Amino acid sequence: MPGPTANPILEIDGVTLAFGGVTALNGVSFEVAPGTITSVIGPNGAGKTSLFNTISGFYHPGAGHIRFRGDEITRLAAPLRAKLGLARTFQNIALFRGMTVLDNIKLGRHCHLHSGVLDALLYYGRARREEMRLRADIEERIIDFLEIDHIRNAPVAALSYGLQKRVEMARALAMQPQVLMLDEPVAGMNREETEDMARFILDVREEWGVTILMVEHDMGMVMDISDHVVVLNFGEVIAEGAPADVQADPEVIRAYLGSGNVAELRHRLRQAREAA
Amino acid sequence: MRIGSARETYSQDEALFDSHTKRVWLCVLGTGLVLFPFFAGQYWLYLACLVAINVASATGLNILTGYTGQVSLGQAAFMGVGAYAVAVLEKQLGTPVLLNLLCAGGAAMLVGLVVGIPSLRVKGLYLAIATIAASFILHFIFANWTRVTGGTAGLTVPPATIFGLALDTEFRLYWLIMPFTVLMLAGAANLFRTRIGRAFIAIRDRDISAEVLGIPLLRYKLLSFGLSSFYAGVAGGLWAYFFRSVTPESFPLLMSIFFLAAIIVGGMGSILGGILGAVFMTLVPEVLKLMVGWLPNASEAMVFLAPVRTIVFGALIVGFLIFEPHGLAEIWRRIRRFFHLWPFRS
Numbered sequence: 001m002p003g004p005t006a007n008p009i010l011e012i013d014g015v016t017l018a019f020g021g022v023t024a025l026n027g028v029s030f031e032v033a034p035g036t037i038t039s040v041i042g043p044n045g046a047g048k049t050s051l052f053n054t055i056s057g058f059y060h061p062g063a064g065h066i067r068f069r070g071d072e073i074t075r076l077a078a079p080l081r082a083k084l085g086l087a088r089t090f091q092n093i094a095l096f097r098g099m100t101v102l103d104n105i106k107l108g109r110h111c112h113l114h115s116g117v118l119d120a121l122l123y124y125g126r127a128r129r130e131e132m133r134l135r136a137d138i139e140e141r142i143i144d145f146l147e148i149d150h151i152r153n154a155p156v157a158a159l160s161y162g163l164q165k166r167v168e169m170a171r172a173l174a175m176q177p178q179v180l181m182l183d184e185p186v187a188g189m190n191r192e193e194t195e196d197m198a199r200f201i202l203d204v205r206e207e208w209g210v211t212i213l214m215v216e217h218d219m220g221m222v223m224d225i226s227d228h229v230v231v232l233n234f235g236e237v238i239a240e241g242a243p244a245d246v247q248a249d250p251e252v253i254r255a256y257l258g259s260g261n262v263a264e265l266r267h268r269l270r271q272a273r274e275a276a
Numbered sequence: 277m278r279i280g281s282a283r284e285t286y287s288q289d290e291a292l293f294d295s296h297t298k299r300v301w302l303c304v305l306g307t308g309l310v311l312f313p314f315f316a317g318q319y320w321l322y323l324a325c326l327v328a329i330n331v332a333s334a335t336g337l338n339i340l341t342g343y344t345g346q347v348s349l350g351q352a353a354f355m356g357v358g359a360y361a362v363a364v365l366e367k368q369l370g371t372p373v374l375l376n377l378l379c380a381g382g383a384a385m386l387v388g389l390v391v392g393i394p395s396l397r398v399k400g401l402y403l404a405i406a407t408i409a410a411s412f413i414l415h416f417i418f419a420n421w422t423r424v425t426g427g428t429a430g431l432t433v434p435p436a437t438i439f440g441l442a443l444d445t446e447f448r449l450y451w452l453i454m455p456f457t458v459l460m461l462a463g464a465a466n467l468f469r470t471r472i473g474r475a476f477i478a479i480r481d482r483d484i485s486a487e488v489l490g491i492p493l494l495r496y497k498l499l500s501f502g503l504s505s506f507y508a509g510v511a512g513g514l515w516a517y518f519f520r521s522v523t524p525e526s527f528p529l530l531m532s533i534f535f536l537a538a539i540i541v542g543g544m545g546s547i548l549g550g551i552l553g554a555v556f557m558t559l560v561p562e563v564l565k566l567m568v569g570w571l572p573n574a575s576e577a578m579v580f581l582a583p584v585r586t587i588v589f590g591a592l593i594v595g596f597l598i599f600e601p602h603g604l605a606e607i608w609r610r611i612r613r614f615f616h617l618w619p620f621r622s
Contacts, residue, residue, distance in 0.1 A: 057487075079487055079488075088488060098477050113471045115470055123469060171489070
């Protein structure tokens, strides 16, 4: 699926983000087509997580625009983006350790529930009906789907790393997202867990029709399941396209492996020194 | 070994008291609370009322500090707002008791909301200092807004009157105080089965990712402050009806520390913890008094009661933080687990 599509669900348009003198993102532009799996790759420090944090509303970019289904969301507060249908997981797992797996997942639905304080204190009528509907929906659609029914009452702190990642994904799915952003969904997993997660990601796309945007270092998985790959280096997009095209791009090979040319490397280092 | 507690519907699984055994014990406890005043003497009734008021206020603080993670040392001052509200309403307007108590909660809630505003920017220790500042400001207002609060002399409160019956004995007050506490406890327990309670816990555990999951931080922190001080306000109102005299010295900073100690000792982030902690901490000084009474030269030893009490409170806080950070509630859970598993050990 190369090139811009007619109706992208998420549009990143010339986004620039700087922390003091460090430019983390420099005019980053790309589009995410609905129903696709789009991967953002790049060496460490390329700005992938900064990009995610900008899209989900932690950081506000100095320049550029982010559009979600055609609407400008660049200045929108993070909770409102969640309500629109932008869900994410975190690189260093951000589950709530004081809650059980079930409560963590339920929390994901927060912005789609309506019961107020009085309903909650009485737990009668609306709050009760709403909570029961939520429980049934989570049990039947999410817990069953992600195969975590055996741990639903476990405190999250007691779970293995792979299971915690899966619970985090369950929580993101409970947000009823249109775009699911996964920050390194298989980092630190063994091969079996990686394959499970890849299968879940594909199933989420197929069964739920959710568009997926992910950051990942596992090139095998990225190339296998992505429709579109965006390569970042030093905060800039250096290539994008179908997995095979990106893999063959000389610029990408240079970013990951270096060019092998010592004279060029020396030249680049000198440039960097002069710039500093 | 407990077996056969299978549940067939989601609402059975989500019930607060989800097993037959628990419901039986709850009935026993309820009956006990109803029969208690008919058998207990005046001293024990006095203690029961005091314990109930402290449980209500500690539960309020537990919502804010234990569940939402916002450390507050203003709980006693918020109680003071409630107590003064009841005193003023009762003296000046003579409005009905239930309305007065709700107004006491409402007044404390408004003050709590204002005190909670800095919580978006300041966290942990700094927030605690900000709430101490608020409690000194409130103390100053209690002492100096003479026209309303009666200045340092304070106000005397006429007895609460319901259907023409003056609640002027511990026996009668028990029937006002205990139901309020039970209702407030039920409300708090329900709260944490819904989206609002979950949002509070999420803010405590990871506030930044809570925001990305759709929880507006300021609104929910303020909500927590509001609820917590509403509880304090109602507890303060009951306190005013109980002691019938409200002065600026009735709600010192030490009392706020007492409530913080109660939830630490009982177990932060657990409704049962708030109850156990408040009961335990209220009874400790009484036990101390009893023990001092046994000493050979009791009247001389009484002089040291106040400082010894403070030392014991401090030692309890430190001891629990080191040896049992989840408090009495965790000890209780361990005991229950033992009986559930018996004769096996794990």
